[in-house]
Amino acid sequence: MNASDKVWTAAVLVIGDEILSGRTHDKNIAQIASWLQVQGIRLTEARVVSDDMAAIVAAVNALRQTYDYLFTTGGIGPTHDDITVDAVASALGVPVVVHPEARAILERYYADRTGGPTDARLRMARVPEGADLIPNRMSGAPGIRWGNVFIMAGVPHITAGMLDALTGTLEGGAPLIAETVGCWVAESEVADLLRTIEKTHPGCQVGSYPFFREGRTGANFVIRSIDGELLSAAVASLCEALAAEGHAFTPGGI
Amino acid sequence: MNASDKVWTAAVLVIGDEILSGRTHDKNIAQIASWLQVQGIRLTEARVVSDDMAAIVAAVNALRQTYDYLFTTGGIGPTHDDITVDAVASALGVPVVVHPEARAILERYYADRTGGPTDARLRMARVPEGADLIPNRMSGAPGIRWGNVFIMAGVPHITAGMLDALTGTLEGGAPLIAETVGCWVAESEVADLLRTIEKTHPGCQVGSYPFFREGRTGANFVIRSIDGELLSAAVASLCEALAAEGHAFTPGGI
Incomplete structure (x- = not known):
């Protein structure tokens, strides 16, 4: 495998x-x-755990050791049920400290x-x-990065802002690209056809x-590949096969 | 702990x-x-894994051994990417067989x-x-129960029908009840108050x-308890404390 073939997870x-x-309803996943x-980067697993120290510590350690990156969401607010920072620090085996820049940001934000x-x-x-800080341009409290662990907000629009701030800063591989073909057909009618296309x-x-x-x-039939030419060829074969069996289809999906 | 105090997970x-x-976007969790x-029964953990045999087997075994019940969703359709039954069987260490009643249901359903x-x-x-079958009154293919593992559909309205069929058949404990109080306030303004109410x-x-x-x-502040009287007392204290600090609140949440 070349270095460039590495799948980042x-x-x-x-x-x-x-x-x-x-x-x-979770929107962050x-x-x-x-x-x-x-x-x-490929999202390979997601977990949801409750606001429970032991559960968070166990999940953080399992996931940060298995995948290239781990993003946590939720539990970084100002109330007693916000224990993510303490749990991640415990998982990492480091103490919790006050970050001077974060403190300055919060003092400015709440001054008025x-x-x-x-x-x-x-x-x-x-x-x-x-830890380093992840800028938050939506509200006061910044996100937090420690090694390959990214501690994000629970409120989706705040996390969206933090993701924007991280765009282009993480090492990744070739993006997986996808094309969708929609069809008003029971998938069971075309199961053999789909299997053949993949094979x-x-x-x-x-x-x-x-x-x-x-x-x-x-x-909707979704074909994914990191190679645009292979993808186009597969999509063309799928459309041809659907047409040959008399199924009208909608490129782009329904 | 009395048997009746058992928390079912x-x-x-x-x-x-x-x-x-x-x-x-997942709706099944x-x-x-x-x-x-x-x-x-308390949902204590959720995981999302890809259509990958090893990942499903590992997660099924971790979760069915840790919790009283495990519900899987997705991957039980007719196409090549539907591998849930094979993965669960592998996790359980049993072969995959054709269930005669399921076969009869499908033959009837697809006859016309x-x-x-x-x-x-x-x-x-x-x-x-x-395995036993879980009735599916929305479409042909039934769900599957094997011990404490429940194999459900991925399409949410089909899973809803399967849940209906299971209602009242699983042993559980006292349901956790919740009351919500909403307030147009930054939670950081009332963080101390909330901590005191919980303590x-x-x-x-x-x-x-x-x-x-x-x-x-x-x-929104949500108070949860398995005891209705304790819950009402906590909600009353919360409303009193919010009023004392001059915050208007909305019982039932905003």
């Missing part, structure tokens, strides 16, 4: 009782996944706001020792994602 | 490249979480449909040896979920 660890209670694709820079707010300047086009994966809309059955 | 394993690519709450009961469609009658009300957890809407900062 990442995991997301969502921290929060609110996701596991069903109260809040999909958001980080899409962003990683563009960086040439009701209540001012309280102790609770300044808790958000605490980081695992040796005869090495370097391409073919996924089938059925849906049921407006009382009709359909599916 | 569950995990969800979402199987599918489409979630990890960011293409599809939240849906299963809400359903489990009513059954008195275009293409009929093809080999690809009848693949959906394959189960880990010793002075044993048996209750207090969560704080900030949001940013219509240009304003707010938060």
